[in-house]
Amino acid sequence: MIEFHQVHKTYNAAGREIPALKATDLSIQNGEIFGLIGHSGAGKSTLLRLINRLENPSGGRIVVDGEDVTALSSGGLRAYRRHVGMIFQHFNLLSSKTVAGNVAMPMELAGALSRTQIAARVAQLLARVGLADHAMKYPAQLSGGQKQRVGIARALATDPKILLCDEATSALDPQTTGQVLQLLAEINRELKLTIVLITHEMDVIRRVCDRVAVMDAGEIVEQGTVADVFLHPQHATTQRFVLESEHIDEASQRDDFAHVEGRILRLTFRGEATYSPLLGRVARETGIDYSILAGRIDRIKDDPYGQLTIALMGLETDVEAALAMFHAADVHVEVLR
Amino acid sequence: MDALLTRFFPNVYWDEIWQGSLDTLWMIAGSMPFTVLIGLPLGIVLFLTGPRQLLAQPTFYGVLSFVVNVLRSIPFVILLILMIPLTETLVGTSLGVAGAIPPLVAGAAPFFARLVETALREVERGIIEATQAMGASLSQIIFRALLPEALPGLIAAVTVTAITLVSYTAMSGLIGGGGLGDLAVRYGYQRYQPDVMFITVVLLIVLVQVLQTVGDRLVVFFSRK
Ligand SMILES: Nc1ncnc2c1ncn2[C@@H]1O[C@H](COP(=O)(O)OP(=O)(O)OP(=O)(O)O)[C@@H](O)[C@H]1O
Ligand SMILES: [Mg+2]
Numbered sequence: 060m061i062e063f064h065q066v067h068k069t070y071n072a073a074g075r076e077i078p079a080l081k082a083t084d085l086s087i088q089n090g091e092i093f094g095l096i097g098h099s100g101a102g103k104s105t106l107l108r109l110i111n112r113l114e115n116p117s118g119g120r121i122v123v124d125g126e127d128v129t130a131l132s133s134g135g136l137r138a139y140r141r142h143v144g145m146i147f148q149h150f151n152l153l154s155s156k157t158v159a160g161n162v163a164m165p166m167e168l169a170g171a172l173s174r175t176q177i178a179a180r181v182a183q184l185l186a187r188v189g190l191a192d193h194a195m196k197y198p199a200q201l202s203g204g205q206k207q208r209v210g211i212a213r214a215l216a217t218d219p220k221i222l223l224c225d226e227a228t229s230a231l232d233p234q235t236t237g238q239v240l241q242l243l244a245e246i247n248r249e250l251k252l253t254i255v256l257i258t259h260e261m262d263v264i265r266r267v268c269d270r271v272a273v274m275d276a277g278e279i280v281e282q283g284t285v286a287d288v289f290l291h292p293q294h295a296t297t298q299r300f301v302l303e304s305e306h307i308d309e310a311s312q313r314d315d316f317a318h319v320e321g322r323i324l325r326l327t328f329r330g331e332a333t334y335s336p337l338l339g340r341v342a343r344e345t346g347i348d349y350s351i352l353a354g355r356i357d358r359i360k361d362d363p364y365g366q367l368t369i370a371l372m373g374l375e376t377d378v379e380a381a382l383a384m385f386h387a388a389d390v391h392v393e394v395l396r
Numbered sequence: 397m398d399a400l401l402t403r404f405f406p407n408v409y410w411d412e413i414w415q416g417s418l419d420t421l422w423m424i425a426g427s428m429p430f431t432v433l434i435g436l437p438l439g440i441v442l443f444l445t446g447p448r449q450l451l452a453q454p455t456f457y458g459v460l461s462f463v464v465n466v467l468r469s470i471p472f473v474i475l476l477i478l479m480i481p482l483t484e485t486l487v488g489t490s491l492g493v494a495g496a497i498p499p500l501v502a503g504a505a506p507f508f509a510r511l512v513e514t515a516l517r518e519v520e521r522g523i524i525e526a527t528q529a530m531g532a533s534l535s536q537i538i539f540r541a542l543l544p545e546a547l548p549g550l551i552a553a554v555t556v557t558a559i560t561l562v563s564y565t566a567m568s569g570l571i572g573g574g575g576l577g578d579l580a581v582r583y584g585y586q587r588y589q590p591d592v593m594f595i596t597v598v599l600l601i602v603l604v605q606v607l608q609t610v611g612d613r614l615v616v617f618f619s620r621k
Contacts, residue, residue: 111529113525113528113529136531137531137532137533138531139531140528140529140530140531141530141531143529144529145526145529147522147525147526149520149522151520151522151523151525151526152523152526153523153541153544153545154545154620154621155544155545155547155618155620156544164527164530164540165530165531167540168527168530168531168532168536168540169531197620198620199620199621213530217530217531223529
């Protein structure tokens with residue numbers, strides 16, 4: 060478990076103080092994929108880099124699996140860092156080393172394994188990330204997705220318990236992003252690895268994360284399970300991220316609403332309810348009429364969900380009856396107008 | 397052939413030219429290792445203590461940087477003369493190949509150190525961070541990541557420094573340093589024998605060309621980008 064107790068970080072740049080992270084409490088469970096989302100400059104990287112002490116906190120305590128990592132000696136810090144892998148937006152592979160050389164590097168630095176043991180482990184790691192045929196190539200000869208796979212293999216070399224990902228897919232195209240995310244999800248399952256992942260795309264969070272924290276101006280403004288945060292965003296920043304990920308533009312949405320009469324509702328279905336023919340049944344039994352303004356059926360990690368924005372038209376008593384039926388069917392109803 | 401040479405280069409003693417060439421090569425070969433031995437660590441220290449680097453030490457960096465700049469701004473001819481007493485204590489003479497080496501090193505090492513600092517700054521910051529994140533110690537970061545990544549830049553720095561040393565050796569001829577520069581001064585300048593001047597200049601050009609070509613090839617060979 061990664062725990063932040065009143066951790067804060069202030070940078071001093073050219074005599075100016077920049078409060079990059081305000082006093083923050085946070086706990087990340089073992090084995091989960093925890094997402095951090097926020098706009099540029101929100102303090103995501105700062106928070107992430109505090110975990111493996113690439114940045115030193117200005118105050119507060121960071122406790123990982125019961126050990127206070129803010130109090131480590133320099134030797135202790137180096138040993139601790141071997142339990143925390145990290146991958147980066149721009150991969151940060153050594154251009155002077157081959158793919159195999161890059162993956163071997165953390166083990167060579169640790170000095171615990173023999174040459175043959177390292178070679179065997181390198182082969183195993185490269186096979187795991189699907190790069191067995193590229194061992195002798197140099198990073199410059201690889202595509203972005205392949206470079207990130209090397210990054211992942213390298214990060215896993217010393218068998219870490221935690222993997223930190225700083226915008227690991229931001230430099231990749233959508234298809235490659237999907238493959239890398241899938242690889243991360245597999246690794247998380249197979250190795251019971253805790254993953255902390257930074258992104259500025261809600262879609263990345265939706266696809267792989269279990270829980271998410273939304274950051275804004277050096278603070279965590281909202282956090283919870285991805286389903287809760289994604290389907291019922293509370294904070295303005297979160298709402299904007301969600302709209303963005305659904306390619307909805309607020310102005311045109313208002314415009315759409317102006318064109319219809321009656322109540323406007325947002326219905327959220329989760330799990331099996333997603334596939335049930337509820338809407339038709341409600342219309343038949345209560346005699347209301349409806350029109351669909353927006354809708355989406357997708358998955359959060361592996362769970363299906365549906366979200367429909369509808370306008371309900373009919374007698375007030377019929378509308379009330381319809382609302383009661385939605386509630387009874389465990390559909391979350393938000394009245395937008 | 398001999399007749400032809402005597403006709404066009406009446407004043408040239410080929411034995412002396414040969415000896416002068418050897419002396420020049422010896423001066424470069426003798427001063428380059430010491431230049432690297434002093435300049436490389438100095439360059440690494442400059443880099444590490446520089447602004448926003450791993451061991452940022454503004455005051456220390458400021459002082460060291462100033463000293464390096466002072467050494468670099470002294471014209472080499474003046475350095476040659478200033479160094480005479482120190483050279484005599486170090487190698488017993490201020491003349492000949494041996495006498496030339498200390499001032500050559502003193503002139504070239506600060507220059508090389510700056511080139512090393514620049515080459516190390518070219519290494520992406522992210523590489524250092526990734527290495528830190530692996531749990532590397534400072535010396536591992538330097539020797540396992542920084543220097544290998546900067547290798548092409550460091551080879552280019554050695555090349556430029558070696559070529560600078562060629563022109564320095566030519567100047568050390570002024571105070572009896574030996575080598576091709578010495579010949580150019582004694583015959584070409586003092587006795588006004590343009591043929592000797594011509595030959596020495598051609599040989600120096602050839603030497604610079606060879607150094608540059610070899611250096612460029614090595615840079616290409618070690619570049620993986
Ligand atoms: N080394 C540093 N020195 C000074 N200020 C810094 C430093 N690193 C970050 N900051 C500042 O701290 C704030 C938070 O930066 P941080 O890198 O954590 O943001 P981020 O959320 O990761 O942004 P991005 O999405 O652009 O990567 C920013 O205002 C940034 O300018
Ligand atoms: Mg960042």
